[in-house]
Amino acid sequence: MEYILKPWPWYISGPSIAIVMFLLLYFGRTFGMSSNLRTICAIGGADKYSDFFKFDWKSQRWNLIVVLGAVCGGFIAHFLLSDPTNINLSAETITDLNQLGFKNAGDSLLPPELFAWENVLSFKGISILLIGGLLVGFGTRYAGGCTSGHAITGLSSLQLPSLIAVVGFFIGGLIMIHLIFPILF
Template structure:
């Protein structure tokens, strides 16, 4: 039981991801979460306003099970397979986050300084959500897919555009961590 309550090591989770990828390749499918948003928008009638949303969404129904699986898997991981111990963060990371105003860094996956409703519903919190949502949506469309689609599907299919996109994701993450996060919370 102790194994189940710990984060799964790479030698368990990696092969599971590989099995999923081989299955998708076998059935001629590609994986990506952002395509689900396009499908949901199309189901909601967005095709009336943009040609991008005019496609046969029924052919993508299988991919909506990925969203359902992520929701169910997340629920199971948090409520059934978690021992709720603090996250093992590097002490320097904890010190850096404390300097930015994050109390009890590593005590939860969702720090209240970002995810608490009081913060989310503030002007600053709403501004960050709107700007971040726009940037993620724009970036996903501009890059032709999301991080999971490029990093998992694209790289496993040896696609050069996916390699370039993943390098860009990492550069963006580094810029956010070292420059923008201190500006926002410092």
């Protein structure tokens, strides 16, 4: 497929998210991908292994629509809304990325130095995915939700714990990219 439509501008997508959040809050629902994954695990029988998954998942079936929407939305965004042009990065960012080993910085959202199959399936790539997955899973459970749940639902409903969690997510991201990432790559 080729590039058919332009990505939605902020003044369409931003208010659309706000309307969805208003409707979810109005109907007493919350949004977060970790809730959806918990529902999927409970449907699959994870309640036999952990009390965390022992809940009335049938009341959360509506969450599965969010998962389906994310998959369909990702497909549509990639094949119909992706702009094939280069990413507009500053000269300083390109220099920094070149120093870290990224040869064609700005040519792709998924640089091959990280996302090419030979790199992902290497010992280093699999180790990073496993350790990162465990840390994200632990952090999501420890924080009582994921980044999307806290940053979109929690902040929309003015929850202080969500504000603290989002600040923590950003601090963790800054530590990762400025301290840990240069060591790994």
